[in-house]
Amino acid sequence: MEHGGILYFKFIPFLNKLPGQVGNAVLVSLVLLILFFLGFRSIKKKGDDVIPDKKFTLANFMELLVEGCVKLIEDNMGKVGMSFLYIMGSLIIFILFNNLSGLVPGFAPATSNYNTTLALALTVFFLYQFYGFKVHGFKYLKHFTGPFLWLAPLMIPIEIIGHLARPMSLSLRLFGNMMGDHLVLAIFFMLAPLVVPLPIMFLGIFVSVVQTLVFVLLTMAYFSGAIEHEGEEEEGAHEAVEVAA
């Protein structure tokens, strides 16, 4: 979407040559990087203090974020999930803060461009196929052939279509929600800039958080679907931990 107003990343020397969504994603990531660097330093300075600070500091913020990610992953994937902490945590933080950046004037969220969401969804797609092959070896292809071998010529195209629909639906959902939210906000700002956009902005916060959670929960479902063994889930989980770690 073309923006009429000021965009912050246009003022930064190397970012202004990039396309809009990339510049914004890099800018948001840079801000996050600085925040996390400062938070990490303040945690290190604190030592192994168990009692939290009296005020809400950067260290508290980081602990809250990491704890939330870990809890979400453990609730939905069990013990196996901890080996996917890095990819899941990066997805949560990147999508959440890019979505929320759409509510700050001067940022155009990168997730309201289809290129970004398709890149995220394709990363997820290739990674879960890769982990499927890594955990099961060549037997992973049995997931595609269906219950009987004589049904395989029929089941293989069906399964391929079903698997291709996953990244498409993931990316289209995130893109549609963020784009729609941003567009409605822009139109309301154009019509009545004073108080009217406030409920829409509140709705924007809600949509940002919910869409992040939906994306990540579906990603976790795909990952655990790829690494689970049919029928013997408990044993499969143990093996998966050993292989993925």
Added chain:
Amino acid sequence: MKRPKAKKWVALVSKYGTIGLEMGLCVAIGVIMGAYLDKFLHTGPWLTIAFTLFGFIAGFKSLFKLAKDLIREEENREHDGRKDRNP
């Protein structure tokens, strides 16, 4: 019956809200794949028709899988309830 909590609610949305988009996209991907294969292999309309049907089946298969999961969940809940009543 207990009302689902806020996090449970998001999990339900991500599980059952995705089915509509996925069923539509399965048919669309089937049609596009079939059309391109026809174009490269020069096999008339046959592959388009076949892959459209495969797309329909793939969409309904994901619906069927979801329904099976739901039934299993209900059974588990009933089982747990019985265990709670007679400890």
